[in-house]
Amino acid sequence: MNTLIQKPEEVAEGHYRLRIETPATLVPRPGQFINIRVSTGTDPLIRRPFSVYNYEDGALEIIFRVIGKGTEIMRGYEAGRGIDYIGPLGRGFSLCEHSSVLLVGGGVGNAPLYYLARELKKKNNRITYIYGARSARYIYCKDQYRARADDFAAVTDDGTAGLKGFATTLADEYIRKNAYDRVYVCGPTVMMAAIAASASIAGAPVEVSMENYFGCGVGLCSGCTIETTEGLKRACVDGPVLNGNIIVWQSLTD
Numbered sequence: 369m370n371t372l373i374q375k376p377e378e379v380a381e382g383h384y385r386l387r388i389e390t391p392a393t394l395v396p397r398p399g400q401f402i403n404i405r406v407s408t409g410t411d412p413l414i415r416r417p418f419s420v421y422n423y424e425d426g427a428l429e430i431i432f433r434v435i436g437k438g439t440e441i442m443r444g445y446e447a448g449r450g451i452d453y454i455g456p457l458g459r460g461f462s463l464c465e466h467s468s469v470l471l472v473g474g475g476v477g478n479a480p481l482y483y484l485a486r487e488l489k490k491k492n493n494r495i496t497y498i499y500g501a502r503s504a505r506y507i508y509c510k511d512q513y514r515a516r517a518d519d520f521a522a523v524t525d526d527g528t529a530g531l532k533g534f535a536t537t538l539a540d541e542y543i544r545k546n547a548y549d550r551v552y553v554c555g556p557t558v559m560m561a562a563i564a565a566s567a568s569i570a571g572a573p574v575e576v577s578m579e580n581y582f583g584c585g586v587g588l589c590s591g592c593t594i595e596t597t598e599g600l601k602r603a604c605v606d607g608p609v610l611n612g613n614i615i616v617w618q619s620l621t622d
């Protein structure tokens with residue numbers, strides 16, 4: 369059991385940050401996730417997966433959006449509570465060195481990209497970050513993201529912060545104009561599919577973090593299977609980070 373360091377902090381409307389004390393032997397890689405048993409009872413029974421947002425000085429952080437029973441329970445946690453989680457799990461992002469990289473996040477899908485940006489910065493990469501959100505009120509920790517990026521742009525569907533429009537449009541424009549060594553994306557399926565297509569046309573490698581439904585989270589139930597050009601993959605153990613160019617996007621729904 370790991371201890372919750374502080375009460376969930378609301379960082380944007382309906383979005384909370386959890387800080388969990390974690391032993392130094394369990395340092396995550398960017399893109400990995402933890403699988404939390406949210407309740408001490410049997411409802412909900414299945415663990416809930418969350419990407420690592422940050423890890424620093426023995427504290428692992430996640431950002432979660434309240435959308436259902438499990439996350440509603442998590443919102444009510446008190447500091448000092450024991451958190452029953454398994455992880456870090458799954459395959460994370462590959463870390464380039466001395467390269468020019470584009471990171472694109474959509475909504476809560478920005479979460480794993482913060483820790484990624486931090487680690488990429490340590491490896492002397494030039495980082496362009498596109499932060500996509502529906503509206504200004506759903507943007508969390510913007511200054512932290514901005515501080516890790518060489519170039520930063522926010523895009524909102526309604527234009528209440530940054531540019532008005534979709535992250536996909538801006539990403540496509542950037543990819544056409546710049547020769548990125550790698551593109552990293554996490555967000556809604558349609559967004560990842562569009563950016564993977566843009567990167568593929570430009571010949572840039574693209575890594576996506578899949579946040580589809582998970583059952584067991586450890587490779588046992590096949591509940592997270594994704595169709596790829598290399599056969600079926602289990603997102604929990606073969607991913608969640610996968611090569612965006614091998615995913616059969618039309619077989620997926622958001």
Ligand SMILES: Cc1cc2nc3c(=O)[nH]c(=O)nc-3n(C[C@H](O)[C@H](O)[C@H](O)COP(=O)(O)OP(=O)(O)OC[C@H]3O[C@@H](n4cnc5c(N)ncnc54)[C@H](O)[C@@H]3O)c2cc1C
Pocket residue numbers: 401412416417418419420430431432433434435436437438439440476479480578579580581582608622
């Ligand atoms: C690898 C991975 C990493 C993730 N990282 C994060 C993260 O960093 N932050 C975060 O907020 N969420 C993340 N998620 C999604 C998160 O796991 C779900 O939002 C959470 O399990 C919902 O639990 P709940 O009990 O509140 O909702 P439920 O009561 O289970 O569901 C509520 C509603 O949300 C829908 N829903 C539930 N899970 C998903 C899902 N995975 N995809 C699409 N719709 C879903 C259900 O259909 C239902 O309509 C991640 C998922 C995966 C697989």
Ligand code: FES
Pocket residue numbers: 581582583584585586587588589590591592593602603604605
């Ligand atoms: S969630 Fe069970 S195999 Fe992936």
